[in-house]
Amino acid sequence: MENQPSNGRKAMEEELNKGRDTANQLLQILVHKSNTRHSDAEVEGLVLPFAEDLARKVLRSFSNTLLLLNTHTDVSDGVVMPVTVNDVSSSLKCPNLEDKDGVCKGSINAKRRRVSHKRNAPTWEKNSSHLMEDGYIWRKYGQKMTINAKYLRSYYRCTHKYDQGCPATKQVQRVQENPPLYRTTYYGHHNCKISLSPEIMLEPDSSSDSSMFLSFSTTFPEEKYQFSSSVFSSTKQEPMEVIPDECGIHNQLPSSDYNLLSDYELDFNCLRHDTMQSMPSSTESVQFDKVYGSGMDFDG
DNA sequence: AACATTTGACCCCC
């Protein structure tokens, strides 16, 4: 029991190994490509799609691993409760939007009937020295000055809260001025299907039989995901905003989305755009100590 | 016109 790898750990190891192998394949392709002379058309038509597919698989491994981390209360205790696509889709029917009276809080009938999230445990938390895209489309629904904070806290919900009942929310709190430090706290899990780029959602190939937890967009449409510094916009053309009092500075980000871009997404985008932008700073950290399992305990 | 953000007010829980 003690030194025996838990199921969760094993699953993560498998994912990482898978990712490593796929990355090796990708490397071989790239090396081979550089050592041979192909026409541009050949490269475009054969190598790139394959390379892209491999890169996606690498990303998928990373995302699965991270999600495994996110969905286990304690990685070491062997409790494995992955949130599969089927699992989440089964709760799509306004799962967390209905209060005890059965009133969907997203409806107009639910005026002033609110359920606070503040007593729910955060799903996970991330600190970063900058505000970045995390691949999801968020909509800001409020901001507030809190007692123990020097800066405004911004509240975001998934843009598909009402059309798909996605319960995911996040709070962005600037915690430090110099150097700038932001804490993004995520609540709930996405059960929406189109928050990420629709093209590759829930790709079935996945090189594995296992449940696909999350599929990251690796095909950012240029018109939607433009490079801006080291970040991307995941929302409609929005003004580069400045959060009043909170981060009116360096974050040239759409206000709805100055969220945190997971490293793997950023890496891949750098790859895709063949533009080596600056990587996230080393001050970025993910805190998994606040992971509370996979339950959609939003309204519970 | 459609959609996103801002912001004051409301409401729940501690």
Next chain:
DNA sequence: GGGGGTCAAATGTT
């Protein structure tokens, strides 16, 4: 009663 989270009308942007 106060703090925090959310709503929704007003406003801004494209």
